[in-house]
Amino acid sequence: MAYFAITALKEADPRGKLTIIEFTSEKVEVLRKTFPSVEAVLSSIEGVEEYISKNRFLIDVLVSATDSDALNLRYAKLSIKNEIPIVIAVLNNPLNEPIFVKENVKYVVNPYKTIMPKIKEIVGKFSVNMIYEFSKVDGGIYAVKVEDAKTLRRVQSFVLKSDVPFFVLSADKRIRAGSVKDVQIGDVVYLACRDKEIKGLLKKIGRLEG
């Protein structure tokens, strides 16, 4: 957690003075070696509180990213009380987000928040089965089941317009290539094309959110 916070802060403000407080000498040692330009300080649980109160006029941003949400909440609340301009808390358990919000912690980083949209994005991309992914281009062989008349029209129009190679597995288990006009409802059409091409088709047949 500390690694990401330090890297982000350094990138956001390369000239800013960065101090990291750790509770064990081993961690302080590692941080000093990893980030020579960062001041790494050894302190205790309560020592951090003293540090925040003592340096309240010097601290522009406080990031509380310990492995305990209770401690993060404690430091965040104290920092807000001390009027530190930007207070950021990094959560360990996403279930604690409402507690932080209730305590007026304005910036709560929930690392788990990206999981759902990211999975949705990845799976959405393949909301038809990707049978084979090409290694050298963004594309592959996709299987689209022709479930209704609308899908049939869209698939036929897509193949004709894009001129993509395809073959068909028919409902009666026959494999055939040939004219896309012969495709029927119930068939599975295998299309070899690029991701961006298939996305247009998927949107049209409602299998990819706009």
Added chain:
Amino acid sequence: MDVSVVFPSKNRGKYVRRAVRTAFKAKQVKEVIVVDGGSSDDTVSVALKEGAKVIVQSNLAYPGKGIAMRDGAYLSSGDIIVFLDVDIANLTPQFIERLYTPIMLGEAEFVKGCFERAAGRVTELVAKPLLKMFYPELAKFKQPLSGEIAGLRRVFYQVEFESGWGVDVGLLIDLHKMGVKIVEVDLGFKEHDMKPLHALTDMAYQVAEAILKRAIRDGKIDEAWMGEYISSLGKMDLSGAGSV
């Protein structure tokens, strides 16, 4: 001195209302904290309704009693922290007061509660033999695994909490090593659910691990010790002769 009461809890909705109300009735108690282990019942909403501070324990993947206790300690603001199991059916305000009184009187910095009942199976079969082996000075404690404890908040901030069931014995050993003044207080009869035997396996492992880890750290296990121990096994009569 103000007191914070901490209840680690998971799916204990039916106990939490009574526990929080009782804790607030004890003298000097300024806050009650429920550290939830990701309950699927109404533990959190009931605790909040009763005026407790609630936090969900930090370790999402592996909820453990020790993590819950640590989070509870970090959220506390009282001079003294009392940790209690939430499912004590006969919890009274006096029960809580008895736990922290030796600290108020300056007779202790850490108090371990014990009860009028046979100590648990993990206590008798794992904790006590290992403590006798490596920390004989702690073998006098009737219930070294008791979860009913009280201590000055500052002492809890100086030790590392084991994540799981090893937390209670870990605290006992570490606080003893730090020279913290420890007493054991008899809390009378405790009425609570007993765990089934199969549920004790993890607990036994974690308790053993917590003690052995410290024995290694404190230089109590080395090659010489192992040699001596193994040779003593050779002298033991393991035939069963003479046993009942």
